[in-house]
Amino acid sequence: MDRKIRVLVAKPGLDGHDRGAKVIARALRDAGMEVVYTGLRQTPEQIVQAAIQEDADVIALSILSGAHNHLFPRVMELLSEKGVNDVLVIGGGVIPEDDIPFLKKAGIAEIFGPGTPTKATIDFIRANLKR
Amino acid sequence: MTDVPEAARRIRSGDPRALARAISRIDDGDPAVIEVLKALHADTGRAHVVGVTGPPGSGKSTLVDKFVREYRERGLTVGVLAVDPSSPFTGGAILGDRIRMQSHALDEGVYIRSLATRGHLGGLSGAVMEAARVLDAAGFDRVLIETVGVGQSEVDIVRLADTVVLVSVPGLGDDIQVLKAGIMEIGDVFVVNKADRDGADRVVREIRSMLETALVNGASPRALSGTGAADRGGHHIAFAAREAVSSHGYGDAHGLPPVLKTTAETGEGVGPVVDSVEAHRAALAETGLLRERRLRNVGYELRGALGNRLLARLGTPDAVSRLDRLAEDVVEKRRDVYEAVDVLFEELC
Numbered sequence A: 001m002d003r004k005i006r007v008l009v010a011k012p013g014l015d016g017h018d019r020g021a022k023v024i025a026r027a028l029r030d031a032g033m034e035v036v037y038t039g040l041r042q043t044p045e046q047i048v049q050a051a052i053q054e055d056a057d058v059i060a061l062s063i064l065s066g067a068h069n070h071l072f073p074r075v076m077e078l079l080s081e082k083g084v085n086d087v088l089v090i091g092g093g094v095i096p097e098d099d100i101p102f103l104k105k106a107g108i109a110e111i112f113g114p115g116t117p118t119k120a121t122i123d124f125i126r127a128n129l130k131r
Numbered sequence B: 001m002t003d004v005p006e007a008a009r010r011i012r013s014g015d016p017r018a019l020a021r022a023i024s025r026i027d028d029g030d031p032a033v034i035e036v037l038k039a040l041h042a043d044t045g046r047a048h049v050v051g052v053t054g055p056p057g058s059g060k061s062t063l064v065d066k067f068v069r070e071y072r073e074r075g076l077t078v079g080v081l082a083v084d085p086s087s088p089f090t091g092g093a094i095l096g097d098r099i100r101m102q103s104h105a106l107d108e109g110v111y112i113r114s115l116a117t118r119g120h121l122g123g124l125s126g127a128v129m130e131a132a133r134v135l136d137a138a139g140f141d142r143v144l145i146e147t148v149g150v151g152q153s154e155v156d157i158v159r160l161a162d163t164v165v166l167v168s169v170p171g172l173g174d175d176i177q178v179l180k181a182g183i184m185e186i187g188d189v190f191v192v193n194k195a196d197r198d199g200a201d202r203v204v205r206e207i208r209s210m211l212e213t214a215l216v217n218g219a220s221p222r223a224l225s226g227t228g229a230a231d232r233g234g235h236h237i238a239f240a241a242r243e244a245v246s247s248h249g250y251g252d253a254h255g256l257p258p259v260l261k262t263t264a265e266t267g268e269g270v271g272p273v274v275d276s277v278e279a280h281r282a283a284l285a286e287t288g289l290l291r292e293r294r295l296r297n298v299g300y301e302l303r304g305a306l307g308n309r310l311l312a313r314l315g316t317p318d319a320v321s322r323l324d325r326l327a328e329d330v331v332e333k334r335r336d337v338y339e340a341v342d343v344l345f346e347e348l349c
């Protein structure tokens, strides 16, 4: 058996930069994970559908636009509507400290701000997989 | 533990989570999925499997996206398997084909799955073939498989697909060279994408002239017998069953496969490509070549599966060191290769 960790890297919201998402995608690949990258401007509905079809173990959301307080909880809501409770969801991008408790309460497992070493994200994923 | 009848039932009903999980298990080589696949076997063989291959960046994913749109407009459901290479160094992969296939994200008649080539023993075909069967059993009318046409994978696609769409583009100096080096034979429908760029007509002419040369050189009706040329992966319904196919609107009167221009970005020219794929499908069914092709492909699959089992036996630490020691014997001239194989064979079987 050759069990691989599959990560969906998704960018919800309208901002047009995906440099951060690509950096994390490459780092996860280099850590031996399979990263499905879905590109810019994904709706929460698209993200959840893609995560289901791709059987992702992890959804890594990256956002710069400031709409995280709306979009991240919406992803969690859709996952639970579909009965998906074994996917680890993490977030990154530009997210103010003050918002983090709210996002965690909504079910985002961890938030990685700009400048977080990619190793921290990788270690977190390995330690917190839900299946 | 897997509840086999329940998993099979959910897959048959097209439940995307069940499909997705089964495909992961196949890809991970998890033996738990085998009973599920067995249970589904009777439900397979209905979908038409279309391989889409060509050089990196030629627009395969963009085309697949438009094929899906076209099929959906025709009322058919579609499963997509998009294969990208794994990194040989880390075993990881970035799977980016889905970026171009976003328009179907919320359409329940479409299932899209990205797969990495991994280091599959015996090549990519095994896992992808099983994944395609799962989609087939789930009732998708068409299964589209995108693979990059470099190295081994283009040989694999012909062992998986009922119809192969070979994509090429203008402006890749050595693109045609790639085609010449033998993959020309695997195409059933030839697409020159990026027709909005200069040089598309020239590429169309070059492909046509190569196909004509192949035809004149008698590229072999042997394909009909399922031996000879077919063993190399070439199947040439165009060459093998000229009379039969022209009446289905596939290929031209001389039995040459279609060579079509597309601009995948706008969708221009995609309709006629899907028409050709469907005409090819009809021609295969009508001439009995579909069965022929599937027999050949399952033959490859059986050989691959047998090889995998044997290799898996060698995969145990004991067997690997046994193999290493035998290799040493050969290098040190204590045995020749034939003796070494005899020894292995005795031990494995």
Ligand SMILES: Nc1nc2c(ncn2[C@@H]2O[C@H](COP(=O)(O)OP(=O)(O)OP(=O)(O)O)[C@@H](O)[C@H]2O)c(=O)[nH]1
Pocket (backbone or CB within 6 Å): B055, B056, B057, B058, B059, B060, B061, B062, B063, B097, B100, B148, B193, B194, B195, B196, B197, B262, B263, B264, B265, B266
């Ligand atoms: N000009 C032009 N560009 C196109 C066309 N079709 C696709 N492209 C562009 O070509 C690039 C590659 O397209 P993809 O669909 O990702 O190509 P691919 O063959 O799937 O690529 P890989 O999977 O990486 O091998 C993208 O930037 C597309 O926008 C076309 O008809 N015309």
Ligand SMILES: [Mg+2]
Pocket (backbone or CB within 6 Å): B060, B061, B062, B096, B097, B146
């Ligand atoms: Mg692609």
